[in-house]
Structures are given as structure tokens and as C-alpha cells.
Amino acid sequence: MNARIVNCPQCGRPVAWDTAQRHRPFCSERCRVIDLGAWASENYRIPEKQDQPGDEPAGESGTPEPPAAS
Numbered sequence: 293m294n295a296r297i298v299n300c301p302q303c304g305r306p307v308a309w310d311t312a313q314r315h316r317p318f319c320s321e322r323c324r325v326i327d328l329g330a331w332a333s334e335n336y337r338i339p340e341k342q343d344q345p346g347d348e349p350a351g352e353s354g355t356p357e358p359p360a361a362s
């Protein structure tokens with residue numbers, strides 16, 4: 293049987309086009325992620341304002357304010 297050989301779009305290494313090659317046409321997950329990341333960054337604008345609640349550890353988010361006595 294003839295295994296089709298393709299070149300990894302990322303690094304150019306020959307990759308066997310085989311069902312065992314999970315990351316085809318890339319040679320590895322690494323190249324796939326790199327290429328995917330480059331593609332995404334070129335085509336999409338990553339929103340600068342990112343709301344990530346829970347980023348700070350709980351309990352260290354400031355001193356508790358005393359109840360206002362009035």
C-alpha cells in the first residue's frame with residue numbers, strides 16, 4: 293500500500309497521510325497548534341477587554357470594609 297506523503301504546512305516535514313497521523317496534515321500537535329494560532333490571530337481580533345472573573349485568589353481581594361456607623 294502506498295502511504296501518501298504530504299508536507300507539514302508549518303515546518304515542511306514530510307508527513308504520512310495516514311489515519312494513524314492524528315494531526316495531519318501537520319506532523320505533530322505542536323505544529324497544528326502553531327499554525328492554528330497564527331491563522332486565528334490573522335483572521336480574528338482578540339478582544340482586548342477580557343473579563344476573567346476568579347483570576348485573583350479568594351480572600352485576598354481587598355480588606356473588608358467596616359459597616360458604616362450612622
Ligand SMILES: [Zn+2]
Nearest residue numbers: 300303319323
Ligand atoms: Zn510540522
